[in-house]
Amino acid sequence: MVEGILFVLMAVTALAGAVTVVVARNPVYSAMGLLGTLFSVAVLYVAQLAHFVAAVQVIVYAGAVMTLFLFVIMFIGVDTSDDRDERLPMQRFWVGILAGVIVLLAAGITLSGNFDWVPAAVETIPEATNGTIQAIAEPLFTDWVLAFEATALLLTISAAGAIALAHFKGQRT
């Protein structure tokens, strides 16, 4: 019951944040909306007993990534308004209708109630390991060492490539 209420609360805030990201005219408000979404999702993780993921979500996304976003927004300047011309006629109208149809469909399916979304749910839920550094590090550096190292390389690539692409000085066009 508590989990149900928590879910509804957090789902609503997450959606509200997501809508704000798209709708807000000021990019700082968009960033704040995103922050709200990220926090709500973090709470949902806690409800699922995934404490470590929740902590990472808050530290990495809400902390580091958001700071970076805000930094970039401030750096470029908040008052630079986007070109909001819409090329397609009646764009919003048709998207509204489409979204409405999807919502109605989803509501209909849910309300009709005879929809077996997952007939055979997984019985065995993996046991939550306690979140010590050792418990996390051991699988990371044994069973998942390959994926872990490959991910590290992926980050190096992004950094090296982004610098190479952004650095324009002294290059012939």
Added chain:
Amino acid sequence: MTFTIDYLALAPELVIVGTLLVVFTLDMVLTRPKKFWIATAAVAGTALAAIPLVILGVQGETRSMFDGSYVVDEFALVLKGLFIVAAYLVLLMSHHYIESERYYQGEYYFLLLASVLGSLVMASSRDLIILFIGLELTTAPLFLLTGWRKGDAKSNEASLKYFILGVLSTAILLYGMSFLYGLTGEITFSGLAEATAGRGDEPAMVMAILFVIVGFGFKIAAVPFHFWAPDTYEGAPTPITAYLSVNSKIAGFVALLLMLYIALPGVSEVWAPALWILAALSMTVGNLSALRQTNIVRLLAYSSVAQAGFMLVPFAAAAVVGADLEEAFAATVVYLAIYAVMNLGAFAVVIAGARKTRSGELSAWAGLAQVDSRLGVLVAVFFFSLAGIPPLAGWFAKFAMFRSVMIAGGTTTVVLAVIAAVNAVIALYYYAKVVKTVWVDDPTGEFVEDVEAAPAVSLRLALWVSLALTVAIGFFPALVTFVGDASRVIAVGG
């Protein structure tokens, strides 16, 4: 705690990682005129990576690591070999192109090798996480490399389009994979194969599978997920276009093959019809769009969309009850191997020709054979091979494809075979048009005729290797049938 890593099994990957580090270090210490050593190191390292592959192949035993999530078997070895040969050819094509246009060289080879590493990892992956990371490692460097011609707006557009659609497709793919995990609690392919069998009627399962197919559909540029391909191919540096259309596409197909045949053979009634539609649409839309192209790279882009359609045809054969999944699997792998060789050849010709015509427009290529008959012959060889005309390699790819479908039988698959046959004829028209332009038409403009315009040694080597392979495979298809046979072993029988 006993935890060991089989270093010999990982040797090809480790050699590439070593090369990557050497390239990175060399870039920092060498001055501009000596940068060619970077390319040399990259080429040598890639060639070196083939040695452990051969050793592993001779030993012939299946090595499994990390609880079966990383397996080096014959299928993995054959595909790793294919990836390395293709990467080798692309590196040879890149060398002069990158140097003469004064792009950043160190980072270029670093990123390209990282992408090769990703494809090697993918060929061995037998669980969702490693497959996903391998796929990302293959494509992420390409987002950057497509934008390497920084001064050119088209290249910027190419990079941005590829990035946005690539990230979107990744998100969809990951969503589908997380559903698969949520429904089954399994990550390894063998676990998934058991857990999903016979559950094709659950809505959530159908959605998960469709999401996965959509995600891979972007990677292989199948219609209707192909919109990024022509613009990206046109804007990217030509060697990167070659890499995109060969290595990156094969990587997508490897992922698709592993996911569908190894992890999800029990629900083929869900994915086979979806791939039937993808195959039919890709062939038809790809070929019809290619007919109208005036730019040779865009033409090859649409041609590669259509070729992806041909490669998808055997997948649809799996829908037939009791069909021989091994046959379909092998047909796609054979098609991939042959496609890699001839398409790389076609791009090498485009690079060599563009040095003389200074243009990618087909009209500028008119009469090229009159000034350079050898280039003309190469154009004819590779484009006729893509069309599937015997005795060039392409015919065997199409033969294997049709054979797998006919063996499977069934009304729907035969209909698809008819669509494929009609498309093969349409494709011949535009491939032949290129050859006709080069050989028959009168030159419309001046060709650049100086030392600069002659193909560099490395490019010539790439041309020779792909020419030799295209002709040799055409006469002795047995050269690639072992590729198919090797991969047959792991396909799970339906």
